[in-house]
Amino acid sequence: MYCNAIILTSGGFGHDFGENGFLKEFVPHIMKFPSTNGHQSTGSGVKLGREIGADLVDMDKVQVHPTGFVDPKNRYAKDKFLAPELLRGVGGILVNEYGDRFCNELGTRDYVTSKIKENCKKQDTDILDQYECFLLMNEEMAIEFGHNFNYYKNVKGFILEHQNFYELAENINIDYTKLENMIKQYNHAYDKKIDKFNKTTFLYKFDVNKKIYSMIITPSIHYTMGGLKINSKTEVIDINRNKIYGLFATGEVTGGVHGSNRLGGNSLAECGVFGRISAYSAVNYIKNYKNSHIKYSSILGTIYVTFFELMIMVLVILKCYKRIGYFDNYDFRNDYLL
Ligand SMILES: Cc1cc2nc3c(=O)[nH]c(=O)nc-3n(C[C@H](O)[C@H](O)[C@H](O)COP(=O)(O)OP(=O)(O)OC[C@H]3O[C@@H](n4cnc5c(N)ncnc54)[C@H](O)[C@@H]3O)c2cc1C
DSSP: OOOSOEEEOOOOOTTOOSTTSHHHHHOGGGTTSOBSSOTTOSOHHHHHHHHTTBOEEOTTOEEEEEEEEOOTTSTTOSBOEEOOTHHHHTTOEEEOTTSOOOSOTTSOHHHHHHHHHHHSOBOSOSSOOOBOEEEEEEHHHHHHHOTHHHIIIIISOOOEEESSHHHHHHHHTOOHHHHHHHHHHHHHHHHHTOOTTOOOOOOOOOOTTSOEEEEEEEEEEEEEOOEEOBOTTOEEEBTTSOEEEEEEEOGGGBOSSSTTSOOTTHHHHHHHHHHHHHHHHHHHIIIIIHHHHHHHHHHHHHHHHHHHHHHHHHHHHHHHHHHTTGGGGOOOOOTTTO
């Protein structure tokens, strides 16, 4: 392929589960986690960059999102649909198999994920590391979440509806009194505006006699912070800290932009901001650097061509002289022969 400049935007490697894949190479301990990423997220741009000497950074920094939906119809699927942050943002609470809350649901993704791993049961399967817990929401929360709630509930079938907490306890197989105590404590924290996990934002109270929604969620690979090393102009940097001329990269294919863990919502901002910088850099490169580079290389090219032409001319002349016996009359001597 010939082109003036390349901007790599091929995304991350959050579904690169192959034997020779990046997940196995850099984070083998999470290879059995499910993923919210599509099958196209294989880090092909990162691999391409590495092949031509690009430096890679933060390849072991992979974000595991705390809440991927467990589909009741296909419980152990490797691919999970993302259960968005907003489900917890409008007040949804996380509860383990004993009916206990175990974290501030509004904490960062890595915090909530680590709490789920500490406090929730890992399912008994050889193929997946699936730590499951329940996310509970009431009717007010569902309404505040908006119309997508019905999409997850009615179209995707991820959310179950229960008429009250008695029905919930029966359906998810948790002792009712445990759930009732947990809700009493939650409502008490709502009044005090703080709980034992230092959660200070409470939007709605729960009522054990009213409708309640439940969904099962599990931590899933979501975003890869590592990738190609770039500078502030999005130029790709090689292992000797030099720019790879004409090669730019933007988005999840790059590494180092978000540090060791990305805050939710920042990826699309990054794609917009750095995408624009990449476009400017590539255009500038084509306009400025490449012109001078072409001049420089064409001077070199002219020297090479002239040199080879001269060599060929000399050979042809020598051959002609030999053919006409010009050298036959000469006796070549060097110091030794003399
Ligand atoms: C379910 C989900 C929800 C998310 N929600 C948010 C959110 O709300 N806010 C936020 O900021 N971030 C969110 N993210 C993260 C964000 O979507 C991604 O980080 C972002 O889309 C990355 O953009 P990108 O252009 O770098 O890569 P991608 O969007 O992955 O695009 C890469 C493209 O390159 C193509 N490609 C890959 N390899 C090749 C190849 N060899 N040849 C040709 N084409 C190739 C792929 O098919 C794909 O079309 C979410 C991610 C997921 C998975």
